[in-house]
Structures are given as structure tokens and as C-alpha cells.
Amino acid sequence: MVRDPGREVTGAADPEKTGPTDREETGAAGHLGTGGPEVEAVGRRNRLGADGLRRAVAWLREPLPAPPEALRRGPLRDGAFPSKLRSTRLTSQLGVALGVAFAICFVTGLLSHLIQHPPFWFWWPARPVGLYRFTQGLHVATGLACVPLLGAKLWSVYPRLFSWPPARDPAAALERLSIAALVSAALFQLVSGILNVARWYAPMPFFFTTAHYWVAWLAIGGLLTHVGVQLPVIREALSRPVEYGPQLSRRGLLGAVGAAAGVITVTTIGQTVAPLSPVSLLAPRRPTTGPQHLPVNKTALAAGVRDSALNPDYRLLVVGPAGRVALSTAALAALPQHTVVLPISCVEGWSSTGTWSGVRLRDLAALVGADPDNAEAEVESLEAGGRYRTSAVATPHLRDPSTLIALRLRGEPLAIDHGYPARLIAPNRPGVMQTKWVGRITVRGKT
């Protein structure tokens, strides 16, 4: 309840506007009768609400009966965890690092989601061309670096799982439940993310992308609640002077955790930072491995487009406000050709730069009577189905001169697995939106 002691309550002539005040809430004001029936009703309702709230809080603080001592065995015993390395300070420091890392993952992941499923208020620029490459590379690298951080954090609080009694009051029980949700969601995000970059889907009984997205909200909500609950403990632990001892100290352990994060980063980041590729022995991709020195996510075989893509009767259908044109590969090659250097940036965190040649999408839009500076397009693949069969090209990308319907890569005709006969390549976009084997483009003018 917002307190507003400076408010004038004598203006009771307009009871609706005055509303419930602090004094009415506590029932101490003697003026209630003058305000007419409305004010009285509001005051009563408010008192009831406040009483209900107070009762609920009191119930949450009601001690729960202690469980029988006989159950206190194994890890529930006093002193079951002998390591002297655990401390609130260690937990707090790991927690701060983990909080920052989760925030980075959440923001970059949400961004990637918004780019792929833009709500009406969202707008994503075509420049800088490598921005998405950076944010998504950061997303995956940060997630992988979280592995030692989360591991050490959970180790440091493991004894609390067996604290005795399990919950003193309902409030503590609720808090433990929210901790379980947070830990579960955090583990879910890391494990599913690792499985996804390794493309091992069998252990996951769900579709990765949407599950990873919604559990991220669960994790970040749990994290906010957790920080709120623990704030005094964290502040106390981090502002207290450090006691030094002769242990593999807290600093030693933090150093080991940091080293682990560093080793993981160096041995995987080469999938997007090409110069580090030689030392990235654990990178799921090598930026130069694949047909025409570029990795492939979905092959023509997997997409089921081999026959239709290689069919000599192939035509690219472009539909716009002024009509439609059907372009053969020869007709496409006869249009003005442009060459751009643009990355393919996969949601899985790898990226690789290619030299693409083809027709500007804005030229094709103009061909069918749309204003290329003020239009959007839907690009459809020859695939019969699948989540990524089509992609939307918003105005900033359609307008951009480096957005191509590419026919060639590194001077050669596109490999079939890179989208022969024609694919979309646009700056600053996830790879799944760089539609391959393009069969139809629908251009709509914006009003």
C-alpha cells in the first residue's frame, strides 16, 4: 500500500477522487461519516483487504510442526558436509557472477526470439551487419561458461538442501519451492542448451526452442525472487571484511571456477571467432568446414528439396502489387548482379563469413511494382513444410542494398546444401531466417 501522508482528506465532497487513504485504512480517522456511504464502503473493503493480508502473512509465519528427529539421518545429520570452503561470501560471489551471466543469456536470448517472432512494437535494424552474430555468439558462449559457475554455486549451497527442520514455516516452504524452481530451470537451460549445440535431441522429450524460451522466463523470475529474498544476506556477505586462512582458499576455488569458464570459452568460441578455431578443440562447428568452406545446418536431403531444387523447370516466383514474374535461373543470372560479404550466424552460436553474389531483393521488389524503400517481403522455400519454411523480411532489411537473393557463393554456383538455385542472404539476421531454396517471394507495400 502506498503511503501518502501529505494528502488532503478534507476534500470529502468528491469521495471517488479522494479514495482510501492511509488513515482510513487504519480506521483512525474520525471523518469517515462525513464522506457519505461511498467512502465508508471503500474504507470497510480496504480494512477487510488489509486484515486478510495481515492474516495471510501471519499464517505464512506460523511455525510448522517439527518432523521427528528419527528422520534426521545421512546428509540431514549435523556436520554432514565437512568442507570449510563453503561460505556465504563464496556463494554470494558465485551468485553475482551467475546473475550477470544469466542476465546476458536472457537478454541476448530474448533478442533472438524477438527477431524471429517480432511483435508489432519490435524493430530490428539491418546494420551493423554482424550485430546478431555478436549477440548470439555471446549467448552461447556465456551459457557454456555458466557450467562451472552453476556447478560451484549449487555445490556451495548443497548442505542447505538438507537443512533441519526442512521448513520452519509456510513462508520458508514457499521459498524453498521457488528455489527448487530456480535450480531446476537453471539446470534445464544449461543442459538443454549444451545438448542443442551438440545437436543431440534424443534426450529431450520436447521441442527445444520454445521450451528453452519459456523456461528462461521461469529461470529469470526465480532469479529475481531469489535475489530479493537473499538481498540482505548477499550485502552482508560481500561487505564483511575477509578472513584469511590457510585453505585452498575461497579465492583458489573462485580462480579454478574462473579458469574452467576460461578453458570452456577458449575451446569452443572458435565456432564463431574464426581465428581461435585452431585451439577450439571442443567447438561444435569449424567456420570453414562444409561445402564451399561454410557449415550447413539443414541439408537439401533433410529438407526434402533435392528434386525440386535441381529441376530444370525451376522458376522463382516474385509476386507484388503490380503483378508477378516467374524467373528461371538464367533469367535471374541476367539481372544486375551484386557481391556482398555477409556472415551466416546460426542460433546455435556458430557463424561464418561468405562472399555471396546475386540479385538485390530491392531490385526484385521494384520489378513487381513495390517501393523498395517502403515494403516488406515474405520469402518461401521449396520445402513442403517445417518451421523455417518461410521468413519475413522487414523494411530495414528489404531496403538494404546488401540483402540479396544469392545465386553464387565464393564465385561458384551455390552448393545444393547452401540453397541452390537461390537463397536469401541479409545482414544482421539469424541463419534460420536466411531462407534457402527460395521458390516464391511475396512483396507487400507498406501503407
Add this chain to the structure above:
Amino acid sequence: MSATRPEDEPGRSGYRARHEMRASGSRLRPMLIAGGVLVMVYALVGAVTGGDVNLVGVPVFLVAVLVLHDGVFLPVVLGVGALVRRFVSERWRSAVRAAAVVSLAVSVVATPLVLGFGRSADNSSILPRAYGWGLILILIVIWGVSLGIRKGLERRRRRNVG
């Protein structure tokens, strides 16, 4: 580092800053807690109404990772830690522990790659490396560096004493 708490010296600027922080914290806490609960509710509502989330598979996996981590993985890690305490001399214990922590974290990331179930017959650009050998090499470097640092520290200490 001084042994006194900064709070004992009210003249320092840190004192006031920390108290101001506490005052704002009294409002920050309920906001964080309520905000977090709202976000969690949003997650549940979104997952249920979104229509694209497997409402059996996701909860099963959520529970499975929690149970496997707290009930299997961590107890095994603690067991190994106890073995280190029991069998490794105090001289080497810190170095062994540090190397074990790094090795464990790297192995968690590497395991799905080493197993290689994600490979596909028609796409050689997926998992193109020999991850098993890569992991072995990385582990050798981790243990070499960790034990090497321990030896180096010892030598320096001996020189300083002598």
C-alpha cells in the same frame, strides 16, 4: 585489508553509501520478490497457452535434471572430493582439487560432443572434430599446468626461504 569493519568508521563515505543502499533495499526487496513471482507466473501462463510447449516433456525434464543433479551428480562429485582428501597428500591437494574442478566442468560440456550422437550422415559440417582426442589433450594440459604451477610455487618459496 584492515581488520575493522567499515561500519565502525562513520566518517568514511562508504558508511553513508551503504546505509543509503540499505534504505533503498527495503523497497527493492518486495519489488524484486513480487516482480520475480509475476515473471514466473508469466512463464507458466505462456508455456501453457502458447500451444507449442510439450506440457509433459518439459516438466519431466525439469524434474529429471534436478533429481539427477542433486541425487546423483553432486553426491558422486562429493565422493570424489572425499577420496582426494583421503588419498592425496596435503602438499598436492589444492592443485589436484583445482585441476579436478576445471576438468569436470570441461567434461560436462564435452561429453555430448564426444558421444557424437548429433552427427548426421548427410552433413559432415556438424561436429567435424575428433572431440575425444580433443578432450584428452585439454585434460592433459589442465593437469600439467595445475601441477606445474604447484611445483613452481614450491620452488619459488624454497628459493625465497633459502
